[in-house]
Amino acid sequence: MSEFSYINFIRRSPVSNKATILGPGDDAGVVKISSGTYVLLAADTLVEGVHFYSDTPLDLVGRKALAVNLSDLAAMGGAENISALVCVSFPQNISGEGPDLLYQGLSDLARLFDVAIIGGDTTSGSQELVISVSVSGTIDPKYLVKRSGAQMGDHIWVTGYLGNSLASEKHLRFLPRLPEAAALTREFKLSAMIDISDGLLNDLQHILRESGGLSATLSREAIPLSPSMVSGDLEKSLEQACCDGEDFELLFTLSPSESARLEASSLAKNPQMPLTRIGEIHPGHSYEPRLCWLENAQVIKFENYGYEHRFGHQNANKSLKRT
Numbered sequence: 001m002s003e004f005s006y007i008n009f010i011r012r013s014p015v016s017n018k019a020t021i022l023g024p025g026d027d028a029g030v031v032k033i034s035s036g037t038y039v040l041l042a043a044d045t046l047v048e049g050v051h052f053y054s055d056t057p058l059d060l061v062g063r064k065a066l067a068v069n070l071s072d073l074a075a076m077g078g079a080e081n082i083s084a085l086v087c088v089s090f091p092q093n094i095s096g097e098g099p100d101l102l103y104q105g106l107s108d109l110a111r112l113f114d115v116a117i118i119g120g121d122t123t124s125g126s127q128e129l130v131i132s133v134s135v136s137g138t139i140d141p142k143y144l145v146k147r148s149g150a151q152m153g154d155h156i157w158v159t160g161y162l163g164n165s166l167a168s169e170k171h172l173r174f175l176p177r178l179p180e181a182a183a184l185t186r187e188f189k190l191s192a193m194i195d196i197s198d199g200l201l202n203d204l205q206h207i208l209r210e211s212g213g214l215s216a217t218l219s220r221e222a223i224p225l226s227p228s229m230v231s232g233d234l235e236k237s238l239e240q241a242c243c244d245g246e247d248f249e250l251l252f253t254l255s256p257s258e259s260a261r262l263e264a265s266s267l268a269k270n271p272q273m274p275l276t277r278i279g280e281i282h283p284g285h286s287y288e289p290r291l292c293w294l295e296n297a298q299v300i301k302f303e304n305y306g307y308e309h310r311f312g313h314q315n316a317n318k319s320l321k322r323t
Ligand SMILES: [Mg+2]
Pocket: 027, 071, 072, 075, 194, 195, 196, 197
């Protein structure tokens, strides 16, 4: 069974209460505390051999375990008053300083983003290191952005650069886009947003599906290719930018008028933080949302549309690729 089909299975039997605003299927769950305050809740688990190599420095593992969660909060529009719970299962053969290193990486990033680490659980005995972090944070409902709000004609934008995250170690060292999400949602009305974890195309498909089965065209020239890709092979670089995943950039949509305002704003002119308009949302043509390059309206035929965890069938280690 695939990761997404299991999520869909869970979504068919929702368990909610009167405080639930948004259940499984977005970057975070949303709970209503009062009419002016929602709480975002997200969780992520990293497993040795699946999400990181056994020789990855443990401070970077701890850092990433928190960073991926903060990226999910950013994808909802950002959050304040963020707290984290940390659950770790250490393997029997962990080195003496291993646990300290793990916490050091995690706590350094927590301080940088004013995140409180308020508890968790520690156990041992498994063969692999497993770390699971869950986070909560508050958001004013007017800034909340779901995956499901994209409309026909909306423009598609992305933060930063895409591709080569694994080889360049960006996936271990990235800064979650919390400040950028806050700046964007306070100044502009975003219609949908997601963070790029599974690859640009895969994550755009999530927006298209959740928004009622829309399609999209992307401009090849506009895709912001990571400067760390030096192969000189444009097709290969584009494929990496579209499919690699683990970029942890924000992919968002907004109306043409809001898009024009963003284009003219100082936010879009910050060389430290590129914001790029990469395409446009169109009506859906079929059950499966279509993605086309803008110039020739050809359906993209890449081998994979991103990364999906599968369990029950294949060796998890196969899913890690060194490039
Ligand atoms: Mg996400």
